[in-house]
Amino acid sequence: MRLRRFLREPLLHFLVAGGILFGIFGLTHRAGSALASDKTIVVDKESLLNFLQYRSNAFKPEFFSSQLEAMTPAERKDLVDQYVQEEILYREAKAMGLEQSDYVIRQRLVQKMRFLIEDVAEGRAEPSDAVLAEYFQKNRKRYAVDPSVTFTHIFFDSSVRGDKEARESALRLKDTLNAGGAPFSDAPKYGDRFPFLQNYVERTFDYVASHFGNDFVSELKQSAPAEKHWIGPIRSTYGYHVVLMTRLTEARIPELNEIRSQVADDWLRDQIEDARSRSLNQLAGQYKIVQKDLGGSISQ
Amino acid sequence: MSRQTILLRFLLLVIVGMLVTLRANSQETHLYWGDTHLHTSNSIDAFSTGNINADPDTAYRFAKGLPVLHPSLRTRVRIARPLDFLVVSDHAELMSLQTELLKGNAQMLATEWGKRLRAELQADPRRSVMNFKPEERQEVYKQLFTIEIRRGTWAAQVDAAERYNEPGKFTAFAGWEWSSAPDWKNLHRVIFTPSDAATAKKFIPFSSNESQKPEDLWHWLEKTEKETGAEFIAIPHNSNLSGGLMFDMVDSAGRTITAEYARMRMRWEPVVEATQVKGTSEVLPELSPNDEFADFEIRRKLLIGTPTPPNKGDYVRYALLRGLEIEQNTGANPYKFGMIGSTDSHTGLSSVEENNFLGKLAMDALPQERYRPSSPVIFPAWEMSASGIAGVWATANTREAIAAAFKRKEVYATTGPRISLRVFGGYSFTKIDADAKDVSKAGYSKGVPMGGDLWNAPKGKAPSLLIYAVKDPTSGNLDRIQVIKGWLDASGQTHEHVYNAAWAGERKLNSEGKLPAVGNTVDVRTATYSNTIGTAQLATVWTDPDFNPAQRTFYYVRVLEIPTPRHSTYDAVALGIDVKETHQPATIQERAYSSPIWYTPRAPK
Numbered sequence: 057m058r059l060r061r062f063l064r065e066p067l068l069h070f071l072v073a074g075g076i077l078f079g080i081f082g083l084t085h086r087a088g089s090a091l092a093s094d095k096t097i098v099v100d101k102e103s104l105l106n107f108l109q110y111r112s113n114a115f116k117p118e119f120f121s122s123q124l125e126a127m128t129p130a131e132r133k134d135l136v137d138q139y140v141q142e143e144i145l146y147r148e149a150k151a152m153g154l155e156q157s158d159y160v161i162r163q164r165l166v167q168k169m170r171f172l173i174e175d176v177a178e179g180r181a182e183p184s185d186a187v188l189a190e191y192f193q194k195n196r197k198r199y200a201v202d203p204s205v206t207f208t209h210i211f212f213d214s215s216v217r218g219d220k221e222a223r224e225s226a227l228r229l230k231d232t233l234n235a236g237g238a239p240f241s242d243a244p245k246y247g248d249r250f251p252f253l254q255n256y257v258e259r260t261f262d263y264v265a266s267h268f269g270n271d272f273v274s275e276l277k278q279s280a281p282a283e284k285h286w287i288g289p290i291r292s293t294y295g296y297h298v299v300l301m302t303r304l305t306e307a308r309i310p311e312l313n314e315i316r317s318q319v320a321d322d323w324l325r326d327q328i329e330d331a332r333s334r335s336l337n338q339l340a341g342q343y344k345i346v347q348k349d350l351g352g353s354i355s356q
Numbered sequence: 357m358s359r360q361t362i363l364l365r366f367l368l369l370v371i372v373g374m375l376v377t378l379r380a381n382s383q384e385t386h387l388y389w390g391d392t393h394l395h396t397s398n399s400i401d402a403f404s405t406g407n408i409n410a411d412p413d414t415a416y417r418f419a420k421g422l423p424v425l426h427p428s429l430r431t432r433v434r435i436a437r438p439l440d441f442l443v444v445s446d447h448a449e450l451m452s453l454q455t456e457l458l459k460g461n462a463q464m465l466a467t468e469w470g471k472r473l474r475a476e477l478q479a480d481p482r483r484s485v486m487n488f489k490p491e492e493r494q495e496v497y498k499q500l501f502t503i504e505i506r507r508g509t510w511a512a513q514v515d516a517a518e519r520y521n522e523p524g525k526f527t528a529f530a531g532w533e534w535s536s537a538p539d540w541k542n543l544h545r546v547i548f549t550p551s552d553a554a555t556a557k558k559f560i561p562f563s564s565n566e567s568q569k570p571e572d573l574w575h576w577l578e579k580t581e582k583e584t585g586a587e588f589i590a591i592p593h594n595s596n597l598s599g600g601l602m603f604d605m606v607d608s609a610g611r612t613i614t615a616e617y618a619r620m621r622m623r624w625e626p627v628v629e630a631t632q633v634k635g636t637s638e639v640l641p642e643l644s645p646n647d648e649f650a651d652f653e654i655r656r657k658l659l660i661g662t663p664t665p666p667n668k669g670d671y672v673r674y675a676l677l678r679g680l681e682i683e684q685n686t687g688a689n690p691y692k693f694g695m696i697g698s699t700d701s702h703t704g705l706s707s708v709e710e711n712n713f714l715g716k717l718a719m720d721a722l723p724q725e726r727y728r729p730s731s732p733v734i735f736p737a738w739e740m741s742a743s744g745i746a747g748v749w750a751t752a753n754t755r756e757a758i759a760a761a762f763k764r765k766e767v768y769a770t771t772g773p774r775i776s777l778r779v780f781g782g783y784s785f786t787k788i789d790a791d792a793k794d795v796s797k798a799g800y801s802k803g804v805p806m807g808g809d810l811w812n813a814p815k816g817k818a819p820s821l822l823i824y825a826v827k828d829p830t831s832g833n834l835d836r837i838q839v840i841k842g843w844l845d846a847s848g849q850t851h852e853h854v855y856n857a858a859w860a861g862e863r864k865l866n867s868e869g870k871l872p873a874v875g876n877t878v879d880v881r882t883a884t885y886s887n888t889i890g891t892a893q894l895a896t897v898w899t900d901p902d903f904n905p906a907q908r909t910f911y912y913v914r915v916l917e918i919p920t921p922r923h924s925t926y927d928a929v930a931l932g933i934d935v936k937e938t939h940q941p942a943t944i945q946e947r948a949y950s951s952p953i954w955y956t957p958r959a960p961k
Contacts, residue, residue: 110663159487160660167539201687202615206811206956240811241783245801249384249751251760257809257956260619260688267763302811302958305687315685318612325610 097143099136107139173335174328183323191323192312199309199319205264205276206303208240208255209288210247214295217248226289226296233286233298240283240300251294258303269293276301384800385749385766387776388758390441391419391706392531392591392746393546393629393698397427398452398513399533402702404484406719410704411455412444412513416520416528418705427703428718436830437774439706440753441527442520444513445546448532448563450501452509453485463508467499497565506560514556523754530556534573534590536564540659541599543570544592546629546698547577550759551586558584569608574620589762593629593700596637597658600669603691605678618688626807627762630672630769630949631697631744633716634735638914638949639673642666647854648870649838649916649945653741653771661734676952677842677850680908684844684960694765694807694951695912697744697772708772710944711883713742713923723927727937738924738938743771747948749778749805765807770948773828779806779913780822781953783814790895795824806913807951812958818903819955823857824895825915825948832917833890835860835874835945839898843909844960857898857913860891876919878943883921883929885943890918908960912952919943 101124108120127135155161183191192199210229212222229246244254252267265273272292279287281304289296312319395402396415410418410427418424421438425431446452457464457474458481464470473496476483488496510532517530531548549556562576570592577588595602607617630637635655643666644650658664668674672695679691699706700716707714715737720726726737747768750761761767768777778795782803789798799805799822810819827834836859842852856871863872878885900911924938935942 159489163539164662198611198614199686200615202619204687208811239814241814244782244803249800251751251757252764253808254804255809255811257811257954258683258687258689260615260622262619263623266623318685322611325606329610 097140099139104135104139107142108135173332183320188316188320188323189312191326192319195319195322196309198322199315201305201308201310202260203307204258204260204303204305205301206257206259206281207276207299207301208243209250209297209299210243211250211294212289212296212298213248213250217295219295222295223289223291226298230286230288230298237284238286238300240302243300247298248295268297272297277304280304384796385751385761385805386753388440388527388748388750388753389437389774390439390443390527390746390748390758391698391701392443392529392548392696393445393533393593393632393700394419394442394704394706395446395533395700395702396444396704397455398509399446399702400450400453400485401447402704402718403454404482404486405702405717406482406721407703407717408454408481410718412446412516412704413519415444415704415706416442416516420520420526424705426705426714426718426721429721433705433714435706436709436712438526441529441748441758442706443529443531443546443548444517445531445533445548446513447535448561449535449565450485450496451506451532451561452512453500454481456505456509461505461508463502463505464500469496469499473500501563501565503560507557510560511557514553518553521755523752525753527753527755527758529755529758532561534562534564536568536570536573537659538568538601539599540662541601542594542597542659543568543601544594545570545573545590545625546593547573547588547590549586549588550755555584555586559586571608571617571620574624577624578620587759588624589626589759590624591627591629591696591698592625593632593698594634594637595628595672595675596635596655596670597664598670599658599664600667602669603671603675603678604669605682613682613686613690615686615688618682618686618690621690622688622692625693626765627694627696627767627951628672628675629698629700629744630695631741631771632700633740633743634700635741636743636771637671640666640671643668643671643674644852647852649854649914649947652944652947653743655739659734673840673842673852676910676912677844677852680842680844680910681848681850684848684908692954694762694767695769695949696746696748696767697769697949698746699744708742708745710742710772710921710923710946711926713926716740723930726924726927727931727933738927738940741771742923745770745772745774747774747777764805765951766805768806768948768950771944771946773831773917773946773948775828775831775834775915775917775946775948776824776826777913777915777948777950778822778824779950779953780804781806781808781810781819781911781955782822783810783817783819785820785822785897787897789822790824790897795822795895798822804953806953808953810953810955813903813905813955818900818905819909819911819953820897820899821857821911821913821953822897823913824893825913826893827890827917832885832920832946833860833887833892834894835890835916835918836871837894837896837898838914838916839911840914841900841902841909841911843904843907845907853902854914855898855901858894858896860894860918861889874916874918876943878919878921878925880921880925880935880942881929883926885918885920887918906957906960908957909955910952911955913948913950915948917946919945 105120212226214222261273269292272290275290281301283302286298286300288298290299394415396412397403397407397410407427414424418435419439419442421435423432423434426433454477457477514530517528521528529548531546534545536543559580562573592602606612636653639650641650656664675691679689683689701707703714703718705714715721716735720737748758748761749766750757780799780803784802823837825837837857839855839857844850859871865871875889922940922944924940925935925942928935928938
């Protein structure tokens with residue numbers, strides 16, 4: 057389960073929460089001036105490795121480590137020069153406060169903060185059977201399985217044959233097929249070309265209606281599925297169809313044990329969401345929000 | 357033949373056809389080529405990146421084969437081979453903002469922001485209208501994205517499509533792009549309508565300003581179809597830049613995908629754009645290490661250029677696999693889609709040829725700019741792909757027939773070359789069917805075409821694919837045909853396997869089923885190649901050697917060309933620099949991807 061990380065220790069929560077506060081302190085008490093006055097740039101293996109990986113957009117430490125090892129002195133000097141140049145420009149830009157009015161940077165910081173909060177929120181235990189059963193009861197509707205249908209069909213085109221002829225041809229063929237016990241996979245052999253699909257497998261009714269029209273679906277719904285018995289002709293927007301409908305599943309809600317892991321994932325997701333909004337509310341509690349006249353409604 | 361005998365033959369044919377009702381019409385579908393994803397100067401980002409001139413008229417004229425002026429260079433350009441259909445799909449958000457402001461749109465100029473932006477654009481047309489501060493953005497939308505303004509700009513797009521639509525000759529669709537990208541994770545969809553102009557004008561394109569959630573888009577499509585009678589096809593693209601969101605196991609609220617979600621998605625999104633200028637989204641080498649051709653035009657950066665780690669939610673193959681899994685759990689498959697390619701070019705010019713690539717943006721028209729851009733760029737021109745195009749098997753070149761082909765997924769993707777590809781699935785194909793003059797005859801009468809479903813294999817039978825591929829006459833020869841199979845086993849695990857199904861020359865499969873490489877004739881110093889390796893056509897009937905009738909399965913076909921020079925290599929020769937300086941592969945194997953065929957057992961396990 058990809059959501060279940062190992063962050064379950066209360067101590068760890070404490071540490072990460074502390075880290076967030078420290079981070080906020082760092083943001084509010086800008087370290088820019090300290091950076092600018094510090095005119096030393098340390099180039100070590102770690103900084104070069106990071107530089108290489110970010111530049112290549114690939115994060116494989118072993119691979120880049122060996123790349124670094126294999127570099128000629130000239131190549132390495134090039135790399136160091138490039139790194140130093142980037143670092144100087146970065147520090148100068150920060151010293152000038154260029155990141156302040158940059159919306160991309162602002163969004164990136166917001167995103168990082170969200171990740172931090174989510175990480176704290178993710179440390180939750182597995183639900184007990186009773187908790188899961190209660191959660192499932194409360195959210196049963198979400199897990200409803202739509203009714204669906206599986207069928208193949210042979211099409212007789214009214215616009216080519218005329219309505220009467222199309223219907224009669226379909227009737228005749230249906231009798232022939234039923235007499236001979238024609239299987240599902242025989243359908244492509246007969247009839248006219250239909251604009252859409254030959255076989256419809258585990259399709260919902262509104263999908264079928266978007267290809268055949270609503271009347272066709274109403275009639276299909278009233279028929280019983282049978283693996284050997286061709287039915288029809290059923291009328292669609294385009295003509296008549298001889299149909300072999302092999303499956304018709306009713307709408308149903310599965311038992312908890314059929315979809316247990318899915319429900320457990322959703323339960324966990326809800327827990328995380330709750331914890332996240334609690335954390336955000338807590339942070340929001342420390343701020344005073346002043347709303348000036350916003351003029352008109354904001355949302356459309 | 358006299359007119360009388362022709363008439364007699366025709367009558368005889370009709371009578372025979374009526375008597376036996378056997379499906380006999382052979383060449384039932386024709387291959388049409390098109391682009392469903394093209395931006396003009398009416399997209400705000402296209403305008404800001406140098407396309408201030410190529411409007412929808414230019415786009416349709418270029419696609420139809422007429423000479424036009426290049427949007428930034430103003431030199432004459434002409435498509436080498438015209439397209440059969442085109443969707444102009446400008447971003448819905450602030451559509452036509454700069455073009456209308458500069459034309460003096462009265463509704464826009466009646467606003468404070470309208471006046472201000474017009475003055476700024478007159479001073480500098482490239483002034484970006486995308487990086488407003490949040491509070492500014494809100495005002496701009498309030499003043500310049502009103503219902504009245506949107507009605508006008510949309511009607512102009514619809515009218516342009518109407519002017520160039522010529523049933524039987526060239527199909528022009530009106531469409532737009534819904535540009536949702538929460539946290540720069542791309543969820544964009546192109547939506548087009550095959551409905552007539554009067555119907556299309558009854559609605560206003562749904563934008564990401566209304567909602568960033570795909571579920572809301574689908575609800576809007578459903579509601580709008582009911583209210584106006586308009587039909588729609590929505591096509592997601594750049595799943596590779598979605599940070600795992602495009603083909604996720606959860607919905608926008610983070611909850612596991614339900615049958616209702618699957619129902620909505622499949623109703624509106626029959627097809628995915630799997631390859632385009634910002635990379636190819638079929639498969640990722642890190643996640644499919646056994647696929648030796650997976651490392652092809654991969655882009656590992658989000659829309660703002662930040663790195664994005666490998667994620668199964670980003671690539672088509674894993675989506676198809678996840679679809680089987682979700683169908684097993686919920687009874688509905690949200691990822692039962694076909695594949696197409698399109699350009700996403702922002703130049704108004706649909707361009708996919710490596711040797712004549714016009715670039716993603718109007719501002720990267722000059723090789724020198726591609727080599728050393730004069731200003732920082734998020735989409736470096738050489739990192740872009742000269743890709744892709746949509747192949748459509750349709751009964752006619754009309755809006756109705758092409759839209760029907762999209763709905764039944766009888767469409768496929770290529771990375772540019774016009775490789776002709778037929779794929780049919782069935783249980784009774786024989787080797788002779790692959791040798792027939794017209795393989796579609798057996799294909800349609802004994803099976804289903806690409807995009808279709810097979811159900812419950814007859815006892816002792818395994819699905820076969822009847823495959824016929826023909827090279828693009830102006831491009832490289834064919835190397836091989838591959839079948840990619842994905843399946844869900846009894847324990848709920850998904851698997852994938854790549855089979856070599858047919859190939860050029862006297863090569864032999866090794867014990868692992870791998871084939872020696874076809875070779876490479878490219879001379880990178882001159883950007884030339886020769887068709888002395890590979891072959892013009894490949895045809896086969898491939899039968900699944902490892903078929904388990906109880907397992908949910910899909911198959912799709914990948915056709916590879918021999919290596920040819922990449923567009924950046926032509927630039928390197930022109931600039932007189934070492935091809936290594938492009939930091940791109942010197943040669944690529946262009947390819948076609950068919951839409952899949954699905955197999956569903958009678959009682960899935």
